[in-house]
Amino acid sequence: MPYLPSFIAPTRYSDAAAALAQVQLIYNQQIAHLRSAMQRFVAGETLPGHVRACYPFVRIQTETVSRAVQETIDSAQLSYGFVAGPGRFETTLTRADLYADYYLEQFKLLLQNHGVALEIGTSTQPIPVHFSFAEHDHIEGNLSTERRMLMRDVFDLPDLAAMDDGIANGTFEARPGEPQPLSLFTAARVDYSLQRLRHYTGTSPDWFQNFVLFTNYQFYIDEFVRLGHAEMANPNSDYICFVEPGNVVTRRIGLPAIAGDELGTQPPRLPQMPAYHLMRADRSGITMVNIGVGPANAKNITDHIAVLRPHAWMMLGHCAGLRNTQQLGDYVLAHGYVREDHVLDEELPLWIPIPALAEIQKALEQAVEDVTGLEGPALKSILRTGTVASTDNRNWELLPGNQPQRRFSQSRAVALDMESATIAANGFRFRVPYGTLLCVSDKPLHGEIKLPGMANHFYRERVDQHLRIGMRAIELLRAEGSSQLHSRKLRSFSEVAFQ
Numbered sequence: 001m002p003y004l005p006s007f008i009a010p011t012r013y014s015d016a017a018a019a020l021a022q023v024q025l026i027y028n029q030q031i032a033h034l035r036s037a038m039q040r041f042v043a044g045e046t047l048p049g050h051v052r053a054c055y056p057f058v059r060i061q062t063e064t065v066s067r068a069v070q071e072t073i074d075s076a077q078l079s080y081g082f083v084a085g086p087g088r089f090e091t092t093l094t095r096a097d098l099y100a101d102y103y104l105e106q107f108k109l110l111l112q113n114h115g116v117a118l119e120i121g122t123s124t125q126p127i128p129v130h131f132s133f134a135e136h137d138h139i140e141g142n143l144s145t146e147r148r149m150l151m152r153d154v155f156d157l158p159d160l161a162a163m164d165d166g167i168a169n170g171t172f173e174a175r176p177g178e179p180q181p182l183s184l185f186t187a188a189r190v191d192y193s194l195q196r197l198r199h200y201t202g203t204s205p206d207w208f209q210n211f212v213l214f215t216n217y218q219f220y221i222d223e224f225v226r227l228g229h230a231e232m233a234n235p236n237s238d239y240i241c242f243v244e245p246g247n248v249v250t251r252r253i254g255l256p257a258i259a260g261d262e263l264g265t266q267p268p269r270l271p272q273m274p275a276y277h278l279m280r281a282d283r284s285g286i287t288m289v290n291i292g293v294g295p296a297n298a299k300n301i302t303d304h305i306a307v308l309r310p311h312a313w314m315m316l317g318h319c320a321g322l323r324n325t326q327q328l329g330d331y332v333l334a335h336g337y338v339r340e341d342h343v344l345d346e347e348l349p350l351w352i353p354i355p356a357l358a359e360i361q362k363a364l365e366q367a368v369e370d371v372t373g374l375e376g377p378a379l380k381s382i383l384r385t386g387t388v389a390s391t392d393n394r395n396w397e398l399l400p401g402n403q404p405q406r407r408f409s410q411s412r413a414v415a416l417d418m419e420s421a422t423i424a425a426n427g428f429r430f431r432v433p434y435g436t437l438l439c440v441s442d443k444p445l446h447g448e449i450k451l452p453g454m455a456n457h458f459y460r461e462r463v464d465q466h467l468r469i470g471m472r473a474i475e476l477l478r479a480e481g482s483s484q485l486h487s488r489k490l491r492s493f494s495e496v497a498f499q
Contacts, residue, residue: 003049005033010059010121016107019058022120023103024096026056030122034132034155041154042143051155053132055092055187057123058107059179060497062086062114079488080499081109083182089497090179092123092187094131095194098206101283102309106498123187126156131191135204135247163189168306168430169347170492183498184430185307193304200301201275201289202245202267205308209277209285211474212305212313216293216419219463220316221276224288227467228278239285243277245270273301284311284478286471291419295341295392298422306430309499311485312360312477314435315423316470319388319415321440322408328443329462331383331469333364334436337421338389338411340404344422348429354421355428357487359480360435360473361385367472368437371465386414388436390421415440431490431499437473439466 008026013019030053037051063086083089093103107118129151143151166172168184185193194205215221228242232250242250247264251257273292279285289305291297305313319332335356368383369375389408396404396416408416420436427434439462477485486499 001049002052003037003047004052005029008122010119012117012119014111014117016104016111016118019107019118019120020096020100020104023056023058023093024100026120026122027094027096030054030056030127031132034127034129035134038129038132038155041147041151044147047154050153051129053127055094055123055125055127056096057090057092057121057125058103058182059088059090059119059121060110060114060116060182061088061119062116064114079486079491080495081106081497082113083110083180083497084494088179089182091182091496091498092125094127094187094190098194102499110497125162125186125188126159128158128188128191129155130158131188131195135206158192159188162186163192165189165303165347167496181496183496190307193307196304197275200271200273200304202247202271203243203275203277204247207243207247207277207279207287208275208305208308208310209279209287210283210311211286211477212310213286213288213467213470213474214291214298214301214313214315214317214419214423215288216291216317216417217463218290220467221274221288221290223463223467224276224278227471228276231278238280239278240281241279243279245274245276273297286474293394294418295343295390295422298341298419299343299426302423302426302430302432306426306432310432312433312435312474313423313427314360314364314437314470314473315420316466317417317419317438318441319417319420319438321415321443322389323384323414324443326384326414326440326443327382328440329382330440331368331466332388332415332436332438332440333361333368333383333385334388334415334420334424334438335361335385336387337424338387338408338413339421339425340389340391340393340407341418341422341425342392344425344429348425352428354424355489357433357435357489359477359485359487360433363473363476363480364435364437364469366476367469370472371469384414387412388420388438389413389416390418391416392418394418428490431486433485433487433490435473437466437469 011022034053037047041047163186167181174180197205231237231239232242232252235254237252240252246267248266249261249264273289275287275289277287289301291301337354339350369379415438417438424434424436
């Protein structure tokens with residue numbers, strides 16, 4: 001017999017805050033049941049049955065399309081917050097603390113746009129015990145080998161079949177009688193990525209902000225750390241704290257420490273893709289991640305950050321300039337991508353175009369103008385808009401027959417790197433607004449390859465300016481408001497309601 005917590009019956013709500021409170025109640029009850037059972041198991045107790053706790057769910061059933069779309073012309077501009085048509089729609093939910101503001105917004109929009117109650121209840125989807133541990137819990141490490149093997153029989157373990165990306169990829173088809181999805185991600189898929197983010201970035205997902213910068217060089221991180229600490233020394237800064245790997249928290253001068261800050265410790269070595277967070281009280285600050293080199297890393301980290309539903313992510317990195325007229329240190333604003341990275345070919349076939357997003361493009365171009373002080377022809381002398389090619393072959397120049405060069409020329413590419421197309425394509429796939437601003441660091445087709453002295457000079461001259469451009473672009477996007485960012489270009493004609 002399953003060992004379950006007390007049953008909480010499904011309830012209907014016409015108030016978003018009340019619906020959220022019920023989600024929190026159910027989630028906290030289920031997680032507490034798992035944690036208590038795990039502590040007893042570690043202590044050597046024999047539990048009364050197979051331990052099970054399940055995620056809360058939200059469900060909406062409507063007989064019409066969105067009322068708001070029917071009643072107002074302005075609502076036709078909505079890109080999320082309503083279901084595609086009549087039917088029953090449902091999703092499981094997790095981490096009701098981390099996602100409280102996000103869930104509240106989605107609930108409000110559903111109630112506003114459809115005028116029918118939301119149903120909140122306990123699903124039949126088990127919560128894997130691994131996803132129940134608190135941030136600093138390591139109780140499973142005390143288990144013997146035999147006890148650890150027995151855990152598989154006593155608790156539910158992660159089920160990969162319950163956490164694939166069929167919804168996001170547009171390949172999911174509900175079985176007869178099964179509800180349509182409300183969200184791109186099930187709760188188990190979200191929990192899986194939250195665990196992976198801790199592992200890869202060395203920081204808790206709780207610190208991540210709604211604007212994310214990716215880079216492929218440590219130089220950018222070093223400068224971001226310097227700027228982050230400078231903001232913390234400024235009592236008038238809009239940022240409230242700066243968080244580094246190991247969850248090391250620096251609060252802005254004049255602000256008191258918060259319980260838990262003392263638990264952060266600098267790791268003995270940096271994680272694979274370290275993350276740094278310059279936080280604002282409303283989560284509209286900046287997270288920066290050094291993804292290293294290559295499309296596999298770029299796909300990996302964006303697969304997981306996507307579950308946090310950021311307002312935008314952008315790539316700031318170095319590239320090879322492919323045109324003779326470019327100079328080292330020039331900027332390239334991508335308006336198209338040649339995808340020779342291959343890591344997303346199955347999920348997002350090559351025949352799918354990856355469009356430039358006007359909101360991001362305008363912000364990046366304006367940011368270059370603001371930071372450099374250049375405009376008109378002078379701005380165009382250092383900033384080129386064009387196609388960026390991304391390859392999975394770092395030594396593409398050495399391939400015989402000149403084939404890559406011919407393809408890049410035919411595509412009209414002006415720059416080449418290994419990550420930008422992947423980040424943009426995964427942004428398209430997961431409906432996260434994206435953009436790319438690269439800096440030319442070498443010109444291999446024209447004999448200007450990276451040399452140590454030249455590279456060091458280049459990095460000193462350009463990294464600070466390039467990073468400030470990215471941060472300025474985020475300021476501009478923040479001022480526009482998140483509702484303007486989530487473009488309808490990223491939404492299919494049969495789309496989930498949650499942003």
